[in-house]
Amino acid sequence: xxxxxxxxxxxxxxxxxxxxxxxxxxxxxxxxxxxxxxxxxxxxxxxxxxxxxxxxxxxxxxxxxxxxxxxxxxxxxxxxxxxxxxxxxxxxxxxxxxxxxxxxxxxxxxxxxxxxxxxxxxxxxxxxxxxxxxxxxxxxxxxxxxxxxxxxxxxxxxxxxxxxxxxxxxxxxxxxxxxxxxxxxxx
Amino acid sequence: xxxxxxxxxxxxxxxxxxxxxxxxxxxxxxxxxxxxxxxxxxxxxxxxxxxxxxxxxxxxxxxxxxxxxxxxxxxxxxxxxxxxxxxxxxxxxxxxxxxxxxxxxxxxxxxxxxxxxxxxxxxxxxxxxxxxxxxxxxxxxxxxxxxxxxxxxxxxxxxxxxxxxxxxxxxxxxxxxx
Numbered sequence: 001x002x003x004x005x006x007x008x009x010x011x012x013x014x015x016x017x018x019x020x021x022x023x024x025x026x027x028x029x030x031x032x033x034x035x036x037x038x039x040x041x042x043x044x045x046x047x048x049x050x051x052x053x054x055x056x057x058x059x060x061x062x063x064x065x066x067x068x069x070x071x072x073x074x075x076x077x078x079x080x081x082x083x084x085x086x087x088x089x090x091x092x093x094x095x096x097x098x099x100x101x102x103x104x105x106x107x108x109x110x111x112x113x114x115x116x117x118x119x120x121x122x123x124x125x126x127x128x129x130x131x132x133x134x135x136x137x138x139x140x141x142x143x144x145x146x147x148x149x150x151x152x153x154x155x156x157x158x159x160x161x162x163x164x165x166x167x168x169x170x171x172x173x174x175x176x177x178x179x180x181x182x183x184x185x186x187x
Numbered sequence: 188x189x190x191x192x193x194x195x196x197x198x199x200x201x202x203x204x205x206x207x208x209x210x211x212x213x214x215x216x217x218x219x220x221x222x223x224x225x226x227x228x229x230x231x232x233x234x235x236x237x238x239x240x241x242x243x244x245x246x247x248x249x250x251x252x253x254x255x256x257x258x259x260x261x262x263x264x265x266x267x268x269x270x271x272x273x274x275x276x277x278x279x280x281x282x283x284x285x286x287x288x289x290x291x292x293x294x295x296x297x298x299x300x301x302x303x304x305x306x307x308x309x310x311x312x313x314x315x316x317x318x319x320x321x322x323x324x325x326x327x328x329x330x331x332x333x334x335x336x337x338x339x340x341x342x343x344x345x346x347x348x349x350x351x352x353x354x355x356x357x358x359x360x361x362x363x364x365x
Contacts, residue, residue, distance in 0.1 A: 142310070154279070155275050155278065155279055158313075160304060160308040160312065161308065162308060163308075
């Protein structure tokens with residue numbers, strides 16, 4: 001077991017909901033209320049000075065629905081730690097911009113694509129879609145083809161023709177012709 | 188070349204009249220000038236723009252077709268080359284640039300994305316720039332080779348050659364309202 005996971009467990013005890021190791025990568029699942037404290041601890045005590053990425057997962061039918069994923073690394077000795085926290089649909093997440101400045105745009109993307117709100121974020125507005133776009137496109141219930149919207153003089157969206165799609169590739173296919181992405185049921 | 192028959196109508200150039208005078212149709216002259224000085228508005232939005240740059244530089248060299256003068260101001264451009272994925276966020280900006288280009292103007296949809304949305308059948312991508320502005324020439328490819336863009340440009344030149352450029356001049360004036 002990673003020394004970092006052990007240190008986190010001794011420091012936070014009950015707040016650590018789970019841990020996992022897969023091919024040398026360590027993941028800890030923490031309670032949302034303790035997330036910010038864990039992150040401060042990771043940076044100040046464990047030396048994770050580099051926030052590689054923030055992403056979010058939509059489990060749709062599971063409660064709590066969302067999950068925040070933070071990828072931490074330390075530059076000097078190449079350590080890696082993944083911290084996850086479950087987020088219910090009505091819950092906000094404490095921003096980590098005060099710990100790592102780079103979290104600013106990552107959290108804006110999570111807000112834009114998944115609709116998870118962050119408290120104490122300095123500039124929480126959409127980053128990819130425009131202000132006023134009514135949906136959060138990476139949520140599971142949002143169709144890949146999109147939904148029609150109209151904001152005169154700003155932007156509009158339409159519905160993409162799927163023509164039997166979405167188009168998937170078959171990773172087990174032997175040759176490149178068979179690997180071509182195609183609609184399900186279409187040969 | 189001096190025409191043997193002075194009453195013939197098919198002589199084009201008479202060195203006896205003057206050294207540098209050519210007779211032709213007005214339409215043909217205007218179209219010839221237009222098609223050989225197509226100044227592109229490079230609307231480079233994705234990887235197709237790289238091929239567009241390659242087409243403009245020395246190896247492929249679209250200055251051979253009079254189209255090397257990339258104008259980043261739409262007011263000086265004749266042909267908009269939409270090179271790349273048009274996202275909905277960018278779509279109205281492309282339309283706005285197109286609207287700022289003076290007539291006569293043409294549009295080349297370069298590559299699969301600009302022509303039809305390409306592989307991006309999703310909520311974020313406009314499914315072809317022809318949903319917003321009229322397109323004269325579509326070029327297939329992802330991205331197209333520079334040769335394909337040159338072929339498209341030559342197709343556009345052929346198209347311009349057949350236009351009736353003096354049509355507006357010939358039109359009868361509106362009768363005055365009494």
